[in-house]
Amino acid sequence: MLHPDRLFSSDPTQRAIARRLYAEVQNLPIVSPHGHTDPSWFALNEAFPDPAALFVKPDHYAFRMLYSQGVPMESLGVPRRDGGAVETDSRKIWRLLAEHWHLFPGTPTRMWLEHAFETAFGVTERLSPATADGIYDRIEACLRTPEFRPRALFERFNIEVLATTESPLDPLDHHKAIRESGWKGRVITAFRPDPVVDPEFEGFQANVATLGVLTGEDTTSWKGYLAALENRRRYFKEVGGATSTDHGHPTAVTADLSTAEAEALFAKALRGTVTAAEAELFRGQMLTEMARMSLEDGLVMQIHPGSVRNHNAPVFERFGRDKGCDIPSATEYVRALKPLLDRFGNERDLTIILFTLDETSYSRELAPLAGHYPALRLGPAWWFHDSPEGMRRFREMTTETAGFYNTVGFNDDTRAFCSIPARHDVARRIDCAFLARLVAEHRVDEDEAVEVATDLAYRLAKNAYKL
Template identity: 50%
Template structure:
């Protein structure tokens, strides 16, 4: 008999009955609230042009580095999973075979959040009732493919079905934002899709393509970038363009959180050196930290929320990067220091009422030791929720325990799905809502919160807090 695929209504809830009943009650109050997604990687073209999803492989597998990483670790060639996403050379049979590979290895995902998200998508979105396996792969593929061919499964219809009220994309500073402009001018579209300013490549002067990048920045902004002062003016120009097109935040990811600025004289000297393509590793890091400080200064003036997510070793495996490019599963967590690194930035802007900073990390140990206490003191600072690698049930529960005692619920960001896998957005938000309700239920059961207080917090975590932190328009 083929094993069935079902979703238990009490998934992720405590085994102990009294606390489970409280968690159920809280969850019922928030489970159907609209989704606020202030940081993600869904291409805006999908929504603007309402591009249909072509097949289960390109929908579920090729863009999902979580899944790809697990399968690659078992010897599966990423090329056989359609990686990198967006390839135009994958035949229908190759797409089907990629899905067979995934279903044959379904057992590998036991105990992982990927299993939770995938089951939610298959059951809740597509009505699939059989468990993935080598035997059921073609059946599931055909059922999903048939539904993807219908109007109800195009991106805009799914945004309505999932009730995604707000979605932020991730965009290069030189992007013309035409898809965002297309959406803003479409009177038939009633959801909010906003750009996010993501300038990482323009701050990393040690990159081999950095000179070309800043030359492109000059071309697009109309501001010469042959000096550090020019680079600053060009960045200010593009931030203003993004803000005029609806952006609410600027997102930054670098190896560390260093924000110690150089003197203007030294910054100009290193910038000039970088323009020659000959800058040392430590000098490039010093220049990047100065640039990041300038980004904070700009944020304090233009009001774009500044999000930082350090502690990532990018493209750990050189051959994989050379074959497939970035963002295919080769990034890894590293440790990060926060208190000293952020001091220059927070001393300058931490009490500025126009500045808002959200710090994420994959270094779990920093939450209770550093980020929670920092956010508790500085009015401008918030702690980002568990994200990437630690956006898993036990990590999320540890996060709430670690941070709430130091910084309160109200100095956290609200849930961030951070995904390219469009159909996993509701599954990820549902997981977060369930786990936050579990934490609140524990506090009620321990007589540390009253039920009405827990109800109010549950609603705030889903709706009020992310709207406030990211200045999400009503």
């Protein structure tokens, strides 16, 4: 199924160059500096239960496509919040996927799944109702062997380092267990403080109180609250090996309030009486506070703004978060980031990595900003845009203004462990294909392209995330 030249231009000149570039980067170790895999996999190292549990139930890319065409999520085994009945027969779920396989041509989901099927499990037939059972059996048999336990796969995937993402309230027990186990795989955490810095997050007040308990700080005062966050960041660095923080706000708004204003706003947030605009302002202030802390403790800062979370109210009510119902919206950066940038944008020892779901911002806002401010870098094409066409547009719309070196290589950002090698492979191929076009059009020399390809595949992520 996997052609060795996939994703390269069919033009022979470009293809030949792309092949040579790809040969240089194909086998480099995977650096995965941002994602959402489950650290318990590597702590416990238990077998994955079955093909549907591995590939369908947890993958909102897969089940949102089936849902869009009328397949109920219950029949795909997606758990209901109220514990109501859902399909438990994994083979039936797998067959449903196979019956709807014709929906996926041209999507990255198709490419990631086939890559995993073939390279990890040796499947070489296309999924279909006729082949569904055979493929299911093969994958299931593999999963029962030690070679398919999480740590073995981690090693086979040639992962040099893998970052997960945790709430400040997480005790990081799995990360501790991994370190104490003596296993050499490097799995680190990232500090994602949304639950304690966003007044609109479920349980914000309780979360802030818990943060106080965990850190021994008085989080009812602004000063104590900041100290608690600093404390917890330290804990994430020391215990979880964190080198970065991550911030998933609805917008990119930042603020730079006086201490008195910030104190008053925080008090209001704790009382639960902030308006939507005040909640936005508070989140914005916290981004600036986080930048200040990053300058002090060296954690790299990631901002992932612009997702309208849980857009589908009935589905959210029945199934909860992360069910394929988050929808991007237009996101402004130039005015939004100004307060933070006026204060910290010129710092050479600070790294803020910006992501977007709004591709219009690439050439209009993000590349011009990152091509100027020393503190800014551009994260790779994200989420819906983490795809061949999306990655190509990212390079076409950012390179001329920001160059390659204000970007940070690739993040897979995935919850689906087996998709990691596929996603990195797609990124490497698309970057090689893009560079091959530049070489073929005599815009970049091939020796330079080799350097750039290697940096994009490996070094840039390692450097930008201090790994």
